[in-house]
Amino acid sequence: MVLGILRFPFRGVVTMASQSKDGDVIASFLLFWGFRAVRGSSSRGGGEALAEMIHALEGTTRWAALTPDGPRGPARRSKPGLYRLALELDAPILPVGTSSTRPRFLESWDRYLLPLPFSRNVVVFGEPVKPAPEESVESFLSRVDEAIDQMTAEADRLSGVAGAPRERIRK
Numbered sequence: 001m002v003l004g005i006l007r008f009p010f011r012g013v014v015t016m017a018s019q020s021k022d023g024d025v026i027a028s029f030l031l032f033w034g035f036r037a038v039r040g041s042s043s044r045g046g047g048e049a050l051a052e053m054i055h056a057l058e059g060t061t062r063w064a065a066l067t068p069d070g071p072r073g074p075a076r077r078s079k080p081g082l083y084r085l086a087l088e089l090d091a092p093i094l095p096v097g098t099s100s101t102r103p104r105f106l107e108s109w110d111r112y113l114l115p116l117p118f119s120r121n122v123v124v125f126g127e128p129v130k131p132a133p134e135e136s137v138e139s140f141l142s143r144v145d146e147a148i149d150q151m152t153a154e155a156d157r158l159s160g161v162a163g164a165p166r167e168r169i170r171k
Helices: 002-007 021-031 046-057 080-089 135-160
Strands: 012-017 036-039 096-100 102-103 113-115 121-125
Touching: 002 113, 002 121, 012 021, 012 046, 021 036, 036 046, 046 080, 080 135, 096 113, 096 135, 113 135, 121 135
Parallel strands: 012 036
Antiparallel strands: 096 121, 102 113
């Protein structure tokens, strides 16, 4: 998340931060770097935040940026709001993977990557993913998750990171 923010500052990107105290810190950080943070998540206020995000993006060429697994996971499993965002805006989802030559993986549910100082950081973009006609939500989200996994693996390869703790928590 940090790598994407630092790579694309001051472009008016619209993103989402939870309504928690941690979300307050994240929203302030995002604002400092020129992002617009709507407040909500899959566990609280997500529907309203998604509607606000759609309203902010309709008729523009601005980007939306989301961590699609929500604040509680399971890790690396996209939530249905991503599908709704793609449909409502008739826009593709661009899968992104990031890595760092000197990563520190936190002991959090999502094994958050914190790049250590003086790291070379990599942000890799995949091909856009659009919902196919009549495609189920589950099928679309599975395709997005797979594309993100591929971009993350490529970012790890380019960074020289082997054995990163990126396994999905299966439920």
